[in-house]
Amino acid sequence: MKYSIFSLARQALNYHKDWEKAWRSPDPKPEYDAIVIGAGGHGLATAYYMAKEHGMTNIAVIEKGWLGGGNTGRNTTIIRSNYLQDASIAIYDLAHKLYADLSQEFNYNIMFSPRGLLMLCQTQHELRGFQRTAHANRIAGLECEMIDRARVKQLVPIINDSDSARFPILGAYYQASGGTARHDGVAWGYARGADQMGVDIIQNCEVTDILRDGDQVVGVETSKGTIKSKKVAVVTAGHTSTIMEMAGLRMPIESVCLQAMVSEPIKPIINVVVMANTVHGYMSQSDKGELVIGGGADPYNNYAQRGSFSALEHTATALVETFPIISRLKMMRQWGGIVDMTGDRSPIISLTDVKGLYVNAGWGTGGFKSIPGSGFVFADTVANDRPHPIAQPFGLDRFSRGEFIDESVASGVAH
Amino acid sequence: MLEIKCPVCGVVGEEGDFHYGGEAHITRPASSDPENISDNEQRDYLFMRRNPKGLHFERWRCDRGCGKWFHAARDTVTNDFHGYYGITELPPVALMKQATGSWAQFFKDKLDGK
Numbered sequence: 001m002k003y004s005i006f007s008l009a010r011q012a013l014n015y016h017k018d019w020e021k022a023w024r025s026p027d028p029k030p031e032y033d034a035i036v037i038g039a040g041g042h043g044l045a046t047a048y049y050m051a052k053e054h055g056m057t058n059i060a061v062i063e064k065g066w067l068g069g070g071n072t073g074r075n076t077t078i079i080r081s082n083y084l085q086d087a088s089i090a091i092y093d094l095a096h097k098l099y100a101d102l103s104q105e106f107n108y109n110i111m112f113s114p115r116g117l118l119m120l121c122q123t124q125h126e127l128r129g130f131q132r133t134a135h136a137n138r139i140a141g142l143e144c145e146m147i148d149r150a151r152v153k154q155l156v157p158i159i160n161d162s163d164s165a166r167f168p169i170l171g172a173y174y175q176a177s178g179g180t181a182r183h184d185g186v187a188w189g190y191a192r193g194a195d196q197m198g199v200d201i202i203q204n205c206e207v208t209d210i211l212r213d214g215d216q217v218v219g220v221e222t223s224k225g226t227i228k229s230k231k232v233a234v235v236t237a238g239h240t241s242t243i244m245e246m247a248g249l250r251m252p253i254e255s256v257c258l259q260a261m262v263s264e265p266i267k268p269i270i271n272v273v274v275m276a277n278t279v280h281g282y283m284s285q286s287d288k289g290e291l292v293i294g295g296g297a298d299p300y301n302n303y304a305q306r307g308s309f310s311a312l313e314h315t316a317t318a319l320v321e322t323f324p325i326i327s328r329l330k331m332m333r334q335w336g337g338i339v340d341m342t343g344d345r346s347p348i349i350s351l352t353d354v355k356g357l358y359v360n361a362g363w364g365t366g367g368f369k370s371i372p373g374s375g376f377v378f379a380d381t382v383a384n385d386r387p388h389p390i391a392q393p394f395g396l397d398r399f400s401r402g403e404f405i406d407e408s409v410a411s412g413v414a415h
Numbered sequence: 416m417l418e419i420k421c422p423v424c425g426v427v428g429e430e431g432d433f434h435y436g437g438e439a440h441i442t443r444p445a446s447s448d449p450e451n452i453s454d455n456e457q458r459d460y461l462f463m464r465r466n467p468k469g470l471h472f473e474r475w476r477c478d479r480g481c482g483k484w485f486h487a488a489r490d491t492v493t494n495d496f497h498g499y500y501g502i503t504e505l506p507p508v509a510l511m512k513q514a515t516g517s518w519a520q521f522f523k524d525k526l527d528g529k
Contacts, residue, residue, distance in 0.1 A: 242467075301491050
């Protein structure tokens with residue numbers, strides 16, 4: 001069913017009784033051309049672009065829980081592409097450009113809102129670091145600029161611009177085209193689009209083993225039986241290590257908990273995204289009026305999807321210092337997602353030592369913004385059994401060759 | 416919030432009083448044979464990590480107490496600590512026997528005859 005003002009009016013007159021389900025819930029077939037494990041944003045985007053760009057429609061996305069129920073539904077929905085390294089700029093910029101047209105492409109509103117994004121400079125070191133990133137981004141053709149404190153205050157009137165702040169605002173790195181999108185909408189849009197092209201999305205189906213015949217992958221064992229396939233793509237974020245261990249592979253990944261929270265809804269007070277990396281906090285306001293708040297990850301390995309209070313306290317402290325007006329706001333909800341951290345804080349989009357087994361992981365604390373780009377290049381990688389040029393630098397072999405894409409200095413805590 | 420007990424000085428504190436040191440029992444291959452280390456061995460040492468969903472063996476430092484490093488066995492799903500032991504020691508036999516997955520493989524030959 002195509003969504004439009006006419007379908008809305010027709011359904012309204014009919015008491016909204018006849019809306020079709022946005023995607024089917026089929027039983028798995030015995031065999032597929034390819035299987036994607038994980039129906040988060042990255043997995044669904046991979047399946048969507050495999051069907052759309054490569055004509056592979058006899059594929060399945062297998063999900064342990066419900067689609068978009070992991071980190072896709074738990075992040076703070078920030079979209080930006082102002083990374084330092086060329087390889088990162090290429091993939092995040094591709095994602096950013098794809099995001100701009102997704103609502104039209106899907107016929108489904110993902111509420112993409114390029115409202116502007118500021119990364120505050122609160123130490124001389126951070127100021128110089130972002131100046132360096134700004135130069136790198138300009139060379140790559142990204143529209144970003146360094147702005148001074150007066151301009152920051154103009155864009156964000158509620159910010160504490162005092163000289164006596166513990167970390168005074170020295171300026172900011174501003175990407176006017178950065179912003180947010182509705183995270184559930186992105187997952188649902190990709191799911192609906194993939195389903196319309198014939199992709200089977202199988203929820204509540206846990207993968208319990210990856211089947212190998214020698215060096216070739218031949219399928220997966222699941223809670224709904226054996227499903228055969230010569231291509232298996234693993235897109236399981238924080239659970240990548242446990243899934244890859246089923247195929248006998250170790251990963252350069254550690255899983256930690258990253259928490260976020262939202263406040264009670266209030267009238268509009270901030271219309272850009274502000275990231276304060278020195279003090280570990282970032283904030284934007286949703287269309288409902290809630291302040292969406294995130295910060296640093298808990299330090300220890302964790303699969304519990306719930307973190308420690310101390311990390312939340314640290315984030316709240318940082319943001320109250322930066323935005324004194326929010327000091328009496330109540331927080332409504334708090335949650336945690338299990339993120340997959342690599343040594344150089346850059347993702348892994350790669351073939352593996354097992355033929356037909358592919359992995360897309362390691363997005364750590366910054367996966368949401370990259371969903372369309374990640375899915376696009378990973379679909380190409382899986383379909384053609386060789387790395388897409390943009391995915392090539394993100395191969396697993398970089399850890400043996402020492403050819404890292406070091407973003408941990410460039411972006412610090414915030415992604 | 417984790418509650419941690421330092422096995423060296425005996426102090427009990429919350430996680431902010433301690434510092435996380437990551438996976439335990441990693442040995443640097445270049446220490447024993449620096450000339451014959453392959454790129455993959457060095458990669459395994461620097462980056463490949465056991466990342467179990469379940470019992471994990473890890474290092475902590477008693478930051479605001481005695482300042483000493485120690486080992487702990489913690490479940491990464493329940494966040495319960497199953498035991499503590501010295502920084503130069505292997506886990507007690509009972510803890511090694513609880514290990515699963517790649518940790519069970521790691522302790523296999525160390526458990527021989529125990």
